[in-house]
Amino acid sequence: MEIVEYLQQFLFYDLDILLVCNCFVTLSVGIVLVRAIWRWFWVTDSRTVVVYDLDMALHKNIFSRMHPERPERIVQPLRLLVESRLMSRLRTVTSREVTRDEALTVHTPEHWNFLEMLKGMTNRDLYKEGEELDSVYLSNDSFRSAKLAAGSLLAITEEVLTDRAMNGVAVIRPPGHHCKAEKPMGFCLLGNVPIACKFAMEKYGVERILIVDWDVHHGNGTQDMFLEDRRIFYMSLHRHDHGYFYPCTGDPNVVGTGDGVGYNLNIAWNESRKGDGDYLQAFYDLILPLASRYQPQLVFISAGFDSGLGDPLGNCCVTSECYGIMTQHLMSVCKGKVILALEGGYNLTTVSEGIKACCSVLLGDYPNHIDPENCVPSPGGIESINTAGEKIAPYWDNLVRFRKPEDERPVKEEAVSIHEYQEESRNNHSSINNHPATNHPANNHPPANNPVNQPTETVSQPTAEVLRYYSDFRHSSCHKSRSFIS
Numbered sequence: 012m013e014i015v016e017y018l019q020q021f022l023f024y025d026l027d028i029l030l031v032c033n034c035f036v037t038l039s040v041g042i043v044l045v046r047a048i049w050r051w052f053w054v055t056d057s058r059t060v061v062v063y064d065l066d067m068a069l070h071k072n073i074f075s076r077m078h079p080e081r082p083e084r085i086v087q088p089l090r091l092l093v094e095s096r097l098m099s100r101l102r103t104v105t106s107r108e109v110t111r112d113e114a115l116t117v118h119t120p121e122h123w124n125f126l127e128m129l130k131g132m133t134n135r136d137l138y139k140e141g142e143e144l145d146s147v148y149l150s151n152d153s154f155r156s157a158k159l160a161a162g163s164l165l166a167i168t169e170e171v172l173t174d175r176a177m178n179g180v181a182v183i184r185p186p187g188h189h190c191k192a193e194k195p196m197g198f199c200l201l202g203n204v205p206i207a208c209k210f211a212m213e214k215y216g217v218e219r220i221l222i223v224d225w226d227v228h229h230g231n232g233t234q235d236m237f238l239e240d241r242r243i244f245y246m247s248l249h250r251h252d253h254g255y256f257y258p259c260t261g262d263p264n265v266v267g268t269g270d271g272v273g274y275n276l277n278i279a280w281n282e283s284r285k286g287d288g289d290y291l292q293a294f295y296d297l298i299l300p301l302a303s304r305y306q307p308q309l310v311f312i313s314a315g316f317d318s319g320l321g322d323p324l325g326n327c328c329v330t331s332e333c334y335g336i337m338t339q340h341l342m343s344v345c346k347g348k349v350i351l352a353l354e355g356g357y358n359l360t361t362v363s364e365g366i367k368a369c370c371s372v373l374l375g376d377y378p379n380h381i382d383p384e385n386c387v388p389s390p391g392g393i394e395s396i397n398t399a400g401e402k403i404a405p406y407w408d409n410l411v412r413f414r415k416p417e418d419e420r421p422v423k424e425e426a427v428s429i430h431e432y433q434e435e436s437r438n439n440h441s442s443i444n445n446h447p448a449t450n451h452p453a454n455n456h457p458p459a460n461n462p463v464n465q466p467t468e469t470v471s472q473p474t475a476e477v478l479r480y481y482s483d484f485r486h487s488s489c490h491k492s493r494s495f496i497s
């Protein structure tokens with residue numbers, strides 16, 4: 012009898028424990044489910060990060076309210092991200108200023124000192140200094156905004172390289188891809204993306220970075236800083252108009268020099284109205300094959316939306332859907348590590364819609380479809396892609412379609428510095444296309460190499476565009492076209 016009572020007691024006791032456990036498990040599952048739903052719809056622990064700071068809106072043209080590079084360029088896209096609920100799915104990274112040491116990795120001390128002095132200048136001096144520069148305006152707050160733009164991009168870069176984030180978008184201004192090592196240029200005060208590249212290489216040991224610059228203007232500043240550096244592969248799609256579109260650089264002949272030869276791609280449109288078909292064709296024919304062979308560890312998009320439909324300066328027709336698709340393609344070549352940095356773009360709706368489309372894709376959404384009619388490249392676009400392909404093909408064995416028989420000749424293993432080349436160009440003795448290439452020694456680089464071959468027997472004369480590229484813009488015919496940008 013005692014045993015029976017004991018068993019009954021144990022059974023009831025056990026049932027109580029089971030009941031408690033059951034409640035506990037049900038509660039836990041409920042909490043997990045509610046949390047997941049909450050995150051999915053509203054709150055984010057996202058692997059996609061965003062950085063912005065409204066102090067970047069302090070930089071403005073105090074002499075002309077009509078200037079296209081205006082504070083609203085970052086305010087309106089941020090508003091759209093909030094309204095479309097994308098912002099709540101992004102994780103915000105705290106902005107910061109770039110330090111002097113970080114900026115001096117690509118800029119001269121004189122350049123930094125000049126920007127530092129802006130805060131104490133009178134309006135008269137600010138105007139005078141701005142007039143001395145090429146398409147630049149200055150204000151007392153310009154330095155603060157420029158430091159925030161460059162520093163905020165570093166903040167996002169750090170998040171991605173430490174694996175706290177997969178990818179990110181920097182809604183920053185002033186832009187940076189025209190800025191030279193020694194002076195501001197083309198609305199740009201500091202080289203945001205170049206500083207971030209140096210930061211990634213020097214602090215985190217990154218060895219291969221791809222920059223894709225789809226701003227309608229060529230990123231002459233970024234290109235010049237890395238022409239000799241194979242750790243940076245700079246690819247630009249831009250209007251060139253045979254050298255008459257600002258900043259008059261970006262000739263497809265410029266493929267890099269010295270150790271960086273073969274790591275600079277200029278897809279130069281020679282007419283307006285380039286659209287989705289042209290950009291996607293350039294991606295499929297050149298950018299993606301080269302990127303997949305290069306195997307970048309990190310991708311920066313110099314995201315200028317002045318190539319977009321409705322931009323008053325670009326007069327091109329890229330849609331927000333196309334920006335999204337291009338972003339998605341670039342995510343596929345570096346395990347998703349893509350950082351998008353705002354460059355130009357002067358139609359507020361176009362910029363906002365473009366950033367929204369790219370953010371959505373970075374978050375993992377499918378990009379919207381493009382109208383099939385827009386997918387057809389123009390004859391002029393195909394011609395530009397073929398020209399760029401022919402110039403870069405001697406250095407990459409997977410660009411079979413663009414290679415010519417003479418590209419198969421043995422490599423002349425000789426490196427010539429950019430300074431020597433500039434001298435040669437001026438003397439009309441050679442062009443970059445006929446420049447002796449460096450060999451590509453075996454290192455931990457992907458096999459981009461053996462195809463490097465140069466025609467050495469026929470030496471063509473340098474084009475007017477190439478010569479112009481290496482001359483001082485202010486004294487060249489390019490100066491005529493300053494009205495294109497400001």
Ligand SMILES: [Zn+2]
Nearest residue numbers: 226228317355
């Ligand atoms: Zn631009």
